[in-house]
Each structure stands twice: as structure tokens, then as C-alpha cells.
Amino acid sequence: MNTIVNFRSLRIPALVAALFIAAPVVASAAEEPLPKFQREKTVFKVDEGKWKGPHLPDGQPDVQGAWSNTIGNHSDLTQSGSYTERNRREGEAPARQVVRAPSRISDPADGKVPFQPWAREKADEFAKHLLDPTKPEYIEPLARCAPAGPSKSFMWHGFDIRQYKDYVVFLFDSGTRVIHLDNKPHLHQKVKLWNGDSRGHWEGNTLVVDVANNNGKGRFGRSGEFFSENAKITERYVFDSDRQKFLYHATYDDPTVFTRPFTITIPIRRVENFAHDNWNNILFPAKHAGKEKILERYEQICTENNGGHGNGGVR
């Protein structure tokens, strides 16, 4: 059997992979190497307003292509914007202040999830046991290949947006979301789904999506934050007319878990013009007779190849 052994097919837990495996850069020798996709420490601005870019025949702004978030990842939803670096050994260089991307929580201003006290305890308990999951519920669902859910999917690998009359389709690393634009009613409330049931419409440059039927089983990150199946989620995808970036905002209204609604904001950039890095840009050049550069997405598989959390340590 001829098999490419790459770390994506083995599904080495992503955190380990990101830290220790340098992904190959795919570029033909004749071409100028593409710049590496950069993580950022600030959130760019895109205002809601008119769409000045090209439209698809059905009138939607054309935002198709491959995208990835620019700040943070799924490890920590609310990390502070700066922290004091700890030294590994006494006597080394003095501790310095490190600036990093702010919390994904844009409202409230303190960047914290407005948990009810019992829920904060539950999130902390999960985070404490992440690497020592003494109960099955401490295993992060995404480590078991469950879909990441409405917001966490955007803090994960790069993803594709494909658009069609009446639909916007997101192809994520773990799972697929179909946004229905045709005003059909939501599924009955008894139906609960990992990625929810999405209804959307365009307001200028902004795709507004109402996500119902959530099963509340996912986590926002390895830091343990969660919401319940009673959450009402409103997403606003604000696309820059340059088609190179957009802001993802999601407001969670869930009185079961939180003391007030709060909003997650994730900055996202187009990745086709950056080097393939197996994380943000997961595209490969297509083989064809022409000179034009065509990039395509290969099969993304998870549960079939999953090796268990902790590289097999937890099944």
C-alpha cells in the first residue's frame, strides 16, 4: 500500500504538531517563494457598510476562497494581551513583558467570559484536567473529532468558503457548515446539532447568521469555556471589499450559563497568497496543462485516522 505519511493524516494532536513539526513549504523551484502566513498581535478593523467588491450572479458579495484566523488558536480563548515571561532557570535574562494577541472576547471590554459562578468553576475544572482527563467529560470533544461548533471552527485550521445561490458553505478541518440564505424556518427545537442550524442574509458587506439548534456540547477552547444548548448565537461576518480579510463576530445570549450576552471577535485573512504551511494554508497546487496557478483543498479526515488525545495517551 502506498501511503503518504504526513502528520495531517496521522492526526497527531494539533498542539503538538504545531509546536514541533516544521511543515514543508510547497512551491515550485522556479517561483518566488510565497511569504509565510503571519500570526498577528492586534485585531484589524473592518466596518460594516457597503460592499464595493465583485458580486456573484445571485447578488451575493463574492468572498469565495481559503481563509484562516490571524490571532490566537483554540488553546486559550481569553488570554490577556500581555504577560510577564517566566524564566526557565534562575540567573538568566530578567523577565520581560511579552505582547500578544488580545482575548477573543471583544465585549465585555475586560475580555473575560461573563460566566455565572458555577459555570466558571466548571470551565476551570475542565482546563485543570485537560492533560489529565480522569473522567470522559474532561476529554475535549474536538480531540475526539467532534465538529468544533460555530465559533471554535474559526480558531482552528484554515477553511474554505464556497458560495451558491441560497447558500454559503464553510468547509472546516473538522466538519462542514451550510448557511441557508433562503429564509426557510429553523429545524424544530428538539433537533440539537454540533454546528447548529444556520440561517443567514447579507447586509451590504456583512453576512448575518442566526445559529439555532445548538447542542452545547463543544468547548470554545482547551481553556474550557462553554455554552449551553439554550444559546442563541448571532454571527456577523464583516468582509473588507479588498476580499483579503474579514472580521468574525459572534454574540452569545445564553442566560443558562452567562450573566449577560458577550461577543467573540476573530480576525481572518485570505491565505492563497501565503505559503502552504499545513495549518493556515492547507492548499496544494493542482496538476494541469495550463500555466495558471490553481490551488485545491485535499480531503480532510479526522475520526477515521484519530490516534487518541495526547498522541494515543487517551483513547
Place this chain on the structure above:
Amino acid sequence: MAVALVASLSALSVVSGGEAFAAPSGKIPRLANGKPDFSGIWQTTSAADYDLEPHSARRDGTQPVPSGPGVVEGGEIPYLPNALEQKKKNFAERERADPRNKCYTLSVPRSVYYPEPFQIFQRARDLTIHHQFGHSVRTVHTNNTEHPADPNDWWLGDSRGKWEGDTLVVDVKHFNDQTWLDRAGNYHSDALHVVERWKYLDPNTVEYKATIEDKNVFSRPWDISVILHRHREKNFQLVENYCFTLDYDKYYPVPVEQ
């Protein structure tokens, strides 16, 4: 107007082209470039997934399986002798060993005749085939690109489509050997090569044919044929079925303690 013109041209070609491009009855949907538009939600009513070959009614464990005429042209699958032994072993262990029971991605062509709906989203450059079962997704490229260089072993293979008149012909290869063709243990190796033919019979019915070739398992290529029907129920939609999560579903969500 342009669409209507293309449609009538293709109807004309039928007169001269003969049986290969038999005219669909009714005006079929088309993309702006004139190619047939398979967008929609589809499902077979065939019993193919129980057993591709003709079979009598039986039980799979506690579950009754209806008898079926089979969908293999000519009746039986032409196994090589050793492969037939393996198929018999698979049949004996089918309740435990069918990868479907783990909700693993079903491969091609099984994903097409599996009895759950799938949705096709189509652009000029590709078709995205999104399956309710396991929420698997396959891209069929129709932009004159070729299979990538071997080696690649994928669950759904690599799909490159081209148009022969109004028939979409898809060449699929680069499979792994982890999937089955049905619940009866019919199987393949990673040398599987499938050529699919998708053709409208009328605006709500598609004829799906596949030629299945695998030098490690079969003595010659063989063909199947099923009909796919368009879902037309009001507000019908796919409902995600990440059924591989069922085994650990019960551990989530966080219990509400108030």
C-alpha cells in the same frame, strides 16, 4: 435564453448522437455555462447498500434485510478466487466489521447509494458533494485538472470530472483499502478505480452508473446502476449526522447545576 438555446441544441444532438446521449424528458437545470446543474438534495430508493448482488431476505443480527434484485449488471461481482474467500469472511463478520458501523466515511461509490440524502453544490469549476451520513464531503473537480501524483490514499479518493455531452464522467482513484462497498462485505483494495457517469433522466431524476475496477480483487471491471431521486419535500434540508460522535455524546454538555 442562452440556457434554453443550449438545451435545444443538446436535444438536437440526441437525434444524431443516438442512445449514448438519450434525451432527458423535461428541461433539466443548467449552469450559466450550459452544463447540466446537479445542484440539489439526492437519494437512492434502491436497496443497493444492503447487498450489491442479488440476494434473498435474511437477518443481519436482529435486523431483517429485505431481498433485493441487486444493482450489478449481469448479476454477480467477478471476484478473484482469493478475494472471494475474503468477501465470504467479511460477510460472516459483517455486523461487527462493516466500517459503516463506526460512521467512517463511506468511499465511492457507496456514499452515493447509501440510504441517506446528500447535497450537491455546483460551480463551473467543481461539484461539492456533501453527505448527511458522517457529514463527509467530496469535491469533484471539473476544471480540467488532473489527479495529483501518487501516492495518496484517501477515503473518498480523488475525483476529476469531464463532460461527455450532458453526462458528467468522473474518474476516481487514490483510495485506501479501509472501506466496503455494501453491508454484505463486498470490498476493494487501495487499487480501486471507479468511473462514475451522472446523467439526468428528467429534472428530478439522475441515473448514476459506476464502473468498478480493482486488479487485486476483481477479475475484470464491472458495472452498477442506480437511480437518484431529488428531494422535493417543503423546506427539506440535510441535518448534520456526525454519527461517530454517538459513542461519547453522553459525556457532554456540561451538566447545568443550579
